[in-house]
Amino acid sequence: MNLQTQTRPKVLSVLVIEDRIDAASAIQFKERMRDLTQTGDQRVVLDLARVQFLDSSGLGAIVAVKKLLGPDRVLELSGLTPTVERVFRLTRMDSIFTIHASLEAAVSHAAST
Amino acid sequence: MPQVPDPAPDHMTGERSFHLVIAADPTSVRSGLARLTAAAPVVDLNADHRATTELVLAEILNNVAEHAYPTGGGTVTLTLWLTAAGLSCLVVDCGQPMPGGNLPTGRLPSVDLPEGGFGWHLIRSLTQDLHYTRSDHQNRLSFLIPG
Numbered sequence: 001m002n003l004q005t006q007t008r009p010k011v012l013s014v015l016v017i018e019d020r021i022d023a024a025s026a027i028q029f030k031e032r033m034r035d036l037t038q039t040g041d042q043r044v045v046l047d048l049a050r051v052q053f054l055d056s057s058g059l060g061a062i063v064a065v066k067k068l069l070g071p072d073r074v075l076e077l078s079g080l081t082p083t084v085e086r087v088f089r090l091t092r093m094d095s096i097f098t099i100h101a102s103l104e105a106a107v108s109h110a111a112s113t
Numbered sequence: 114m115p116q117v118p119d120p121a122p123d124h125m126t127g128e129r130s131f132h133l134v135i136a137a138d139p140t141s142v143r144s145g146l147a148r149l150t151a152a153a154p155v156v157d158l159n160a161d162h163r164a165t166t167e168l169v170l171a172e173i174l175n176n177v178a179e180h181a182y183p184t185g186g187g188t189v190t191l192t193l194w195l196t197a198a199g200l201s202c203l204v205v206d207c208g209q210p211m212p213g214g215n216l217p218t219g220r221l222p223s224v225d226l227p228e229g230g231f232g233w234h235l236i237r238s239l240t241q242d243l244h245y246t247r248s249d250h251q252n253r254l255s256f257l258i259p260g
Binding site: 020022023024053055056057059060061063064066067082083086087090091092093096 | 139140142143164167168171172175178179221225226227228229231232234235238239
């Protein structure tokens with residue numbers, strides 16, 4: 001599970017450099033995200049622009065990461081591809097995340113708050 | 114009882130059908146999906162129909178891996194064929210039966226931040242004519258992924 005992080009004053013961005021988060025990789029994704037977010041207090045933006053496939057296990061792992069971060073640290077999403085966006089919409093999980101069109105939009109949103 | 118199609122009627126031969134037998138575990142499901150999306154008839158579907166097919170089959174095959182064979186070691190057989198209505202699919206395994214002999218309702222979880230329970234909701238949202246039968250120690254699930 002290849003995740004690339006970038007730290008800004010208000011935002012820790014995590015770019016997923018994988019084309020899928022599925023049942024075979026969901027646990028590894030969750031553990032890597034837990035390690036990467038253990039320190040710091042910035043909001044976390046998970047950029048899914050390169051992810052072409054997300055199944056229910058991958059979705060569950062993303063929700064689990066949101067829970068791991070706790071109530072005081074925000075997890076936002078960016079760059080959902082059409083197939084990934086549809087999984088969020090069909091399960092109504094699009095209502096529990098702030099979803100940005102791109103990482104740039106998420107960063108500028110954070111800078112303005 | 115709903116009729117499930119025979120596994121290999123005449124119209125399923127050639128490029129309009131696909132047959133796959135894999136070990137029921139998440140890694141084998143992933144590689145099996147890569148094979149089936151690269152082969153006829155799925156490779157010739159439009160992008161949206163192909164993506165739906167990959168998602169539905171991922172959910173169903175991973176359910177078999179997790180629930181029909183909770184201790185591992187089983188295989189699952191997938192047969193699909195193209196019809197005028199869409200992609201007809203038959204998934205057969207020799208694992209444990211569905212609890213109560215019925216498919217899950219697919220109702221979305223009611224807790225605030227659910228980490229599971231999405232799979233059957235996705236399957237029911239994206240398929241038609243979903244039929245489950247249990248006979249001869251086999252689970253047989255048939256469904257249509259409309260085009």
